[in-house]
Amino acid sequence: MDMAVSDRMQAGNHAGGYSAIPADGRPLAIEARGLVKSFDGTRAVDGVDISVPEGAIYGILGPNGAGKTTTLRMVLGIIDPDEGVRRVFGHDRPHDIGRLIGYLPEERGLYPAMRCIEAIAFMGALRGLPLKEGRKRAVELLERHGLAHAADRQIRQLSKGMAQTVQLLGTLVHKPRLVVLDEPFSGLDAINQGKLEMMIRALADDGVTVIFSTHVIHHAERLCEGVAIIAGGKVPYAGSVEAARDRIPAQVRLETRAREGAWLAALPKETRRNGDFFHFPLPATGIEPLLKGLIEGEAGILSLSIERAGLHDAFVAIAGEAAARQLQADAEGARA
Amino acid sequence: MTDLPARPRLSAMEAAWVVARRDFVAVLFSRAFIFFLLGPLFPVLIGGLAGGIGGAVQRDTVSVEVGLAMAPADNAKLRAAADRLAPQLGSALPVLRDVPEAAGDPAFDARAFMEARRGNYAAILTGSLARPVLVGTDGQVARWQGPVALLAGHATEAEPTAFPDVAAELVATSAASEKASRVQTAQAAQLLLFLLTMLLAGMVLSNLVEEKANKIIEILAAAILMDAVFMGKLFAMLAVSFVGIAVWGLAGFGLWSVGAGAITQVTGFDPANLPAPAVGWPLFLALGVIYFAMAYLLLGAMYLTIGSMAASVREVQTLSMPATMLQLMVFFLAAYTIKQPGSTLELAAIAFPLSSPFAMLARAAMEPELWTHAVALAWQAVAVLGIVKGGSLLFRKRVMKSGGAGRDKGRKGASLAA
Numbered sequence: 001m002d003m004a005v006s007d008r009m010q011a012g013n014h015a016g017g018y019s020a021i022p023a024d025g026r027p028l029a030i031e032a033r034g035l036v037k038s039f040d041g042t043r044a045v046d047g048v049d050i051s052v053p054e055g056a057i058y059g060i061l062g063p064n065g066a067g068k069t070t071t072l073r074m075v076l077g078i079i080d081p082d083e084g085v086r087r088v089f090g091h092d093r094p095h096d097i098g099r100l101i102g103y104l105p106e107e108r109g110l111y112p113a114m115r116c117i118e119a120i121a122f123m124g125a126l127r128g129l130p131l132k133e134g135r136k137r138a139v140e141l142l143e144r145h146g147l148a149h150a151a152d153r154q155i156r157q158l159s160k161g162m163a164q165t166v167q168l169l170g171t172l173v174h175k176p177r178l179v180v181l182d183e184p185f186s187g188l189d190a191i192n193q194g195k196l197e198m199m200i201r202a203l204a205d206d207g208v209t210v211i212f213s214t215h216v217i218h219h220a221e222r223l224c225e226g227v228a229i230i231a232g233g234k235v236p237y238a239g240s241v242e243a244a245r246d247r248i249p250a251q252v253r254l255e256t257r258a259r260e261g262a263w264l265a266a267l268p269k270e271t272r273r274n275g276d277f278f279h280f281p282l283p284a285t286g287i288e289p290l291l292k293g294l295i296e297g298e299a300g301i302l303s304l305s306i307e308r309a310g311l312h313d314a315f316v317a318i319a320g321e322a323a324a325r326q327l328q329a330d331a332e333g334a335r336a
Numbered sequence: 337m338t339d340l341p342a343r344p345r346l347s348a349m350e351a352a353w354v355v356a357r358r359d360f361v362a363v364l365f366s367r368a369f370i371f372f373l374l375g376p377l378f379p380v381l382i383g384g385l386a387g388g389i390g391g392a393v394q395r396d397t398v399s400v401e402v403g404l405a406m407a408p409a410d411n412a413k414l415r416a417a418a419d420r421l422a423p424q425l426g427s428a429l430p431v432l433r434d435v436p437e438a439a440g441d442p443a444f445d446a447r448a449f450m451e452a453r454r455g456n457y458a459a460i461l462t463g464s465l466a467r468p469v470l471v472g473t474d475g476q477v478a479r480w481q482g483p484v485a486l487l488a489g490h491a492t493e494a495e496p497t498a499f500p501d502v503a504a505e506l507v508a509t510s511a512a513s514e515k516a517s518r519v520q521t522a523q524a525a526q527l528l529l530f531l532l533t534m535l536l537a538g539m540v541l542s543n544l545v546e547e548k549a550n551k552i553i554e555i556l557a558a559a560i561l562m563d564a565v566f567m568g569k570l571f572a573m574l575a576v577s578f579v580g581i582a583v584w585g586l587a588g589f590g591l592w593s594v595g596a597g598a599i600t601q602v603t604g605f606d607p608a609n610l611p612a613p614a615v616g617w618p619l620f621l622a623l624g625v626i627y628f629a630m631a632y633l634l635l636g637a638m639y640l641t642i643g644s645m646a647a648s649v650r651e652v653q654t655l656s657m658p659a660t661m662l663q664l665m666v667f668f669l670a671a672y673t674i675k676q677p678g679s680t681l682e683l684a685a686i687a688f689p690l691s692s693p694f695a696m697l698a699r700a701a702m703e704p705e706l707w708t709h710a711v712a713l714a715w716q717a718v719a720v721l722g723i724v725k726g727g728s729l730l731f732r733k734r735v736m737k738s739g740g741a742g743r744d745k746g747r748k749g750a751s752l753a754a
Contacts, residue, residue, distance in 0.1 A: 078557045079732055095561055098345040103558040109551030113362065125354045126559035128346045 026053040027090070029178050029209035034084035035074050037067075044070045046233040047084070052211055052226065054177075057204045059220035060213040061315065062230035063326035068213035069106055071230065072182050075211075076103055088178065099128040102176035106183045106213075108167050112156035116142060116166050119155055123170030134173055141169040145195075161192050168199070179203055181212035185219055197223060215330040221311040229315055231323040237314075244314040249281040251309060255302040256294070263297025266290055282306055348567070351560035355568025356575070359543060363576045372539060372580055402430035402470075402480055403457035405438035405446050410465050413491035421490060429483050435460060446471040447505055463503065465492050471505040521613045522674050522701035525624055526694050530667040533631045534660070536577045540636040541659075543569060544643040545652050553644075562728035566644075570636045570724070574629060613701040623700045623709060630716040631693035635663060637720055638690070641727030662690070670694030677702060686712060689719035 030052040037045040045067040052058040060068045074081045077094035088094045094101060110119050120141065121134030129137075142151050145165060155163055164187060171179060181200075185193050200210050200223055214220055220227050221241060228238040237244055255276050256263070267290075271280035283290055287306065294301055316324040346354065363369055404411040415432050422429060435455065438444040446460040450471055459472025459480050468488045470477050481502045489496035547553050556565045592599065613620040642659055646652040670691045673682040677699070685695035696712045 073558075076558050078554065096345050098559055100344060101558075103555070105551075105554040105558065107551040107554060109553075109555060111358075111362065111546075111552060113366070122354075122358055123555065123559075126346075126351070126556065128343060128350075 026055060028052060028087070029054045029056070030058075030075055030086070030088055030211060031090075032071075032075055032084065032086040035071060035081045035086060036083035037070050037074060037079065037081055043233050045074070045081075048228070048230065048233075048235045050075070050228050050235070050238055052209060054209050055204060055207050056209055056225045057200060057223050058209070058211040059224040059227040060211065060230055061215070061217065061220050061227050061311075061327075062213075062319070063215055063323055064330045066230045066323075067233040068230055069182055070233075072180055072211075072213060076101065076180060098126075099174060100177045102127070102171040102174065102179045104168055104171045104179075104181045104184055106186070108164055108187075110155045110163060110167055110170075112154065114155055115152050116147070116155065116158070117151050119166055120170040120173050123167075124173040127174040127176070129174040137173050138169070141173060142166075145169065161188060164188065165192070168196070172203075176208065178209045178211070181210065183214060184212050185214060185216055193219070215327050217310075217312045217315060217327065217331075227311070229318050231319040237318045241311055244311060244318065245309050248309045248313055248317045249284075251307045251313070252278075252280050252282050252287075252290075253303075253305045253307060254278040254280075254294075254299075255304070257300030257302055258298060261297050261299060263294045263299035266293025266297055266299075346560060346564075348561060348564045351564035352568035352571065355556065355560070355565055356572040359569055359572035360575050363539070363543065363572065364579065368539065368542060369576065369580070372535060372576070373583055400427070400431050401433050401457050402484065403435040403438070403446075403455060403460040404432055405435045405444055405460050405462045406464060406468075408439070410491070413465065414461070414487050417487045417490035421487070425483075425486075429487065430458065430480050432487075433457070438462075462505075466500055467503065468500055469503040469505055474506055477504045477506060518611055518614060518702050519674055521611050521620075522698035523671065524610065525613075525620075525697050525701060526667070526671055526674075529624070529628055529631055529694055529697055530663075532577065532581065532628055533635050534663060535580075536573060536632050536636070539576070540569065540573045541639045541643050541652065541656050543573060544640055548643075548646075548652065557731070562644075562731050563724055566637065566640050566724045566728055569640060570633055570720075573636060574632055577632060614704040615700050615706065619706075620700050624697060626713060627693035627697045627700075630713065630720070631690075633720045634689050634693070634716065634723065637723035637727060638662075641723060641730060644727060644731040666691040667694060670698065674698045674702070687715075689716060689723075692716050692719075 028051055030050060032048060032050045035045055035048040036043065048067070048071050050058075050060075050071070060071060062068050070079070073079045075086050075088065075094070077086075077088075085092065086094070089097055089100060091097050111122075114122065117135050117138045120138035121129075121131050124134035124137065125131050139148075139151060142148050147162060147165060147169075150158060150162060150166075155166065158166065168181075168184070171181075184196055184200075188196060197219065200212070203210050212219075224241050226238070226240050227244060228235050229244070237247075254267075256278070267278060268280045268283055271278050273279075291304075312324070315327065319327075404414060406414070411432075411434055418429055418432050435444070435446075435449070435457070437449065437454070438446070438460075444462075446462045446469075449455065450457070450460060450473075457472075458476045459470050461468055461470055461484060463469035465488050468484060470481055470484055472480070481504065485499045485502045488502070489499035492500075547556075553565075556562075615623065639656070639659055642655045643652045646655055666688070669681075669688075670685050671694070673679065673685045673695055676682050682695060685691045686699075692712055693716060696709060700709065
């Protein structure tokens with residue numbers, strides 16, 4: 001192991017000075033330091049650090065081509081990093097603990113001629129689950145997820161959403177302790193996205209660590225305890241969602257009766273006007289001096305709200321406008 | 337460190353077994369297997385073509401030497417006549433060689449000499465120029481009787497108006513005829529081996545194409561080591577091939593039981609006449625099965641390696657053409673070396689992993705030594721492991737380059753970093 005990287009792993013430092021999500025004494029399910037991967041001379045991943053405590057739901061957030069899939073593949077041992085180290089449950093070689101891991105790749109794939117039960121049992125068998133037990137659990141899982149009627153159908157006879165669910169069940173059939181999902185929400189309608197969110201929460205409730213990649217911020221915001229924001233192969237932020245949101249001040253939304261007046265001088269210079277509303281970050285001096293200026297300047301306050309920054313705002317602040325626009329475009333493309 | 341279950345992962349063998357079991361069942365109950373069973377009908381055509389080449393090889397391999405056991409002066413006249421006629425007749429004439437054992441031995445018994453399988457003569461010419469006697473097997477005598485009469489006529493006078501009758505003295509067998517017969521066995525075995533491997537290696541490729549088309553490969557690569565994936569696929573297809581061979585064997589046996597006479601009459605082929613190989617039939621058959629497995633594993637591993645590196649199904653199909661050509665070249669190399677036992681070319685054919693099983697099977701037909709097979713099989717097994725390992729390394733290095741979405745948009749992502 002690279003000594004510098006090794007030292008950093010022992011010290012628990014993070015690149016960029018961000019702190020990891022609080023482990024609260026929990027051991028780390030995934031620990032990656034300084035992961036680098038180049039393809040044909042282009043760096044796809046450039047020094048990624050990730051720490052995921054056991055039992056956490058963790059998101060890797062970034063636009064297409066940012067390096068999410070390559071990072072996950074390195075973590076899982078499908079490909080080896082050019083530099084850096086990864087540990088899964090403390091093991092350098094993830095295949096050595098294959099039984100503890102479940103993986104849903106971005107490019108979904110199942111054998112079209114296989115029956116659902118067999119497909120799920122086969123995926124379990126790859127992780128060490130005996131076929132007989134796999135078939136039994138497959139029936140249970142299919143019943144639990146409303147697909148009992150499709151148990152004996154061939155994969156080719158299923159709708160895309162059903163096939164995706166079957167593959168997800170195959171990822172879970174051997175009861176892994178770490179579930180890695182690459183873009184799990186892509187291709188699902190809103191109802192199935194909601195179901196998947198519930199499944200992920202249920203896994204976490206059972207103590208399973210879930211890490212997933214996505215370019216849809218809302219999923220990460222709703223589900224994740226921690227996120228890694230990735231853009232251009234680098235991770236400018238890795239840590240808790242809360243800490244990410246706290247990195248930028250709360251936003252004030254103000255609506256006034258008056259359009260002009262001395263009260264305008266009380267607004268911070270970062271203020272943006274959007275129709276009847278003014279938006280600006282909460283001043284460091286607090287809300288009281290601002291209110292005083294508005295009242296004395298006879299702004300005629302109709303409404304004023306202080307909103308905590310969302311993960312999207314944090315993403316814009318951390319990864320930049322260009323990455324945010326790309327992320328938005330990817331999300332819209334996926335919906336289309 | 338997290339507490340681990342008693343068996344946190346599958347062993348390589350267990351993992352390969354999981355893959356092999358799935359592939360075996362899937363292929364056995366697929367339409368592809370029906371085509372596979374029908375496959376031998378098509379290669380019969382190729383077999384006919386290859387048979388032509390084989391025939392040429394056999395003619396070359398069967399000795400074209402006729403031993404001279406006449407008086408020294410007659411021997412010299414015959415050689416001189418052969419030299420005069422060679423520019424016009426070339427290979428239609430035998431190569432004439434004095435039989436050293438006959439020189440100065442008036443009691444030399446050519447028949448006993450041939451039957452003792454001494455020398456490597458197609459036939460031996462005794463008697464005199466006026467009354468030549470050709471001693472040899474039925475086939476060889478029939479082949480050389482005319483050319484010998486021509487030579488004897490020209491040895492007697494420059495412009496002969498009549499040619500002597502060449503008397504025939506037939507022997508049951510000779511060293512040359514035994515060797516020639518074994519060549520038939522070697523060729524038949526090589527051809528069978530080639531046809532089977534050609535059919536089967538293609539099936540490995542289609543199996544991998546299916547894997548790529550269905551995008552299963554990443555699930556496999558994440559769960560188990562690629563070496564195990566490759567091994568599982570190879571052995572599954574090998575098992576499928578044995579099922580196919582069993583079906584063909586049973587069908588062939590059934591046909592033979594019903595109409596052996598008719599088949600022999602139509603095809604002129606009678607397995608009862610197939611000469612015994614040098615190592616004996618039981619061992620030869622056992623070696624045939626083992627070399628078939630090795631030839632298949634070697635070619636299959638190569639196909640898997642090529643196929644796994646391809647980025648698309650179309651690329652896999654394109655790459656299969658040169659691989660098939662290589663397979664043909666390997667077969668022809670091994671077939672060509674039958675006539676050159678112990679030559680550098682034969683050793684090269686044995687050393688090159690892909691041609692090694694073919695060359696060694698021919699050797700089993702021609703030579704009785706067994707230790708060479710042990711060495712060759714060990715070498716072939718090492719080569720299989722080497723190709724599989726190399727293939728899995730290449731796969732990990734070259735194939736999993738990007739996610740599906742990122743593959744197209746990777747450059748955008750890179751530009752974001754700038």
